[in-house]
Amino acid sequence: xxxxxxxxxxxxxxxxxxxxxxxxxxxxxxxxxxxxxxxxxxxxxxxxxxxxxxxxxxxxxxxxxxxxxxxxxxxxxxxxxxxxxxxxxxxxxxxxxxxxxxxxxxxxxxxxxxxxxxxxxxxxxxxxxxxxxxxxxxxxxxxxxxxxxxxxxxxxxxxxxxxxxxxxxxxxxxxxxxxxxxxxxxxxxxxxxxxxxxxxxxxxxxxxxxxxxxxxxxxxxxxxxxxxxxxxxxxxxxxxxxxxxxxxxxxxxxxxxxxxxxxxxxxxxxxxxxxxxxxxxxxxxxxxxxxxxxxxxxxxxxxxxxxxxxxxxxxxxxxxxxx
Ligand code: A2P
Numbered sequence: 245x246x247x248x249x250x251x252x253x254x255x256x257x258x259x260x261x262x263x264x265x266x267x268x269x270x271x272x273x274x275x276x277x278x279x280x281x282x283x284x285x286x287x288x289x290x291x292x293x294x295x296x297x298x299x300x301x302x303x304x305x306x307x308x309x310x311x312x313x314x315x316x317x318x319x320x321x322x323x324x325x326x327x328x329x330x331x332x333x334x335x336x337x338x339x340x341x342x343x344x345x346x347x348x349x350x351x352x353x354x355x356x357x358x359x360x361x362x363x364x365x366x367x368x369x370x371x372x373x374x375x376x377x378x379x380x381x382x383x384x385x386x387x388x389x390x391x392x393x394x395x396x397x398x399x400x401x402x403x404x405x406x407x408x409x410x411x412x413x414x415x416x417x418x419x420x421x422x423x424x425x426x427x428x429x430x431x432x433x434x435x436x437x438x439x440x441x442x443x444x445x446x447x448x449x450x451x452x453x454x455x456x457x458x459x460x461x462x463x464x465x466x467x468x469x470x471x472x473x474x475x476x477x478x479x480x481x482x483x484x485x486x487x488x489x490x491x492x493x494x495x496x497x498x499x500x501x502x503x504x505x506x507x508x509x510x511x512x513x514x515x516x517x518x519x520x521x522x523x524x525x526x527x528x529x530x531x532x533x534x535x536x537x538x539x540x541x542x543x544x545x546x547x548x549x550x551x552x553x554x555x556x557x558x559x560x561x562x563x564x565x566x567x
Pocket of ligand 1: 516
């Protein structure tokens, strides 16, 4: 279990980014809960919180689960990165989810857009996103703290931030960030960022822990191409998987979890959902870990640079190491 405040976040969660098909996601969530997933990661911007809420309600109403057993994560969207919008967007998410509180509320990105709100989530002008360069992350954090105080979020955290942004928040925080959610996998191990988090007792949750092999369609919608990282066919990963009688995906996930990093692999496939959860019954030895650590490509291993948002790199809060 990764340490978060005040409740413990299960190390393996279900990612739902790009789970756009409602029926498919509904089935996947049913299967995931049956299998024992208790940590569900969603976001307002994914447009699937209502499906998560529908399935959770079915489980709560039938008595198969209690609210306390669940760990539900959602995120303040890019169009809500403003002190006066935090409570509003969290309320929208809670309505969608049909819940009184979320277990963890994350600032989805440190860079906000100059948006009128939920009806214009990604404002574009002259082919570029309309950035809000005035709002300071510290001011947004103060509003995040208020939602902890009023009980609508049990804990709060950050996502897609760099070390300097984390340090800035830690300096002013009355409620410290419980968690940082960032891209993390064998090709992009985020060692420096993880060290910053460790120094401040912030747990790390890795998104795209399998390198997001299914992201191609999403990029195509933006007229872009996604070059898959191919980490599931990496020869070192495949060799270690064979040695343990496990799949490459299980090795990639185990590598992170064994270091205390939470993972949120996305799947809508029953077999893969099961596979992704079965990573606690084997251990990578020190040589395996060393070999896998050797796969780190540093910044060039990053797959998500938000380049589907044209002009976002001009935002002053756009993390330098993402450029
Ligand atoms: P599917 O939903 O059809 O299972 P990431 O979490 O790194 O973004 O990766 C998610 C992608 O990887 C999805 O396309 C998902 O497809 C696929 N996937 C999830 N689990 C596995 C697995 N165990 N083996 C291979 N591919 C997987």
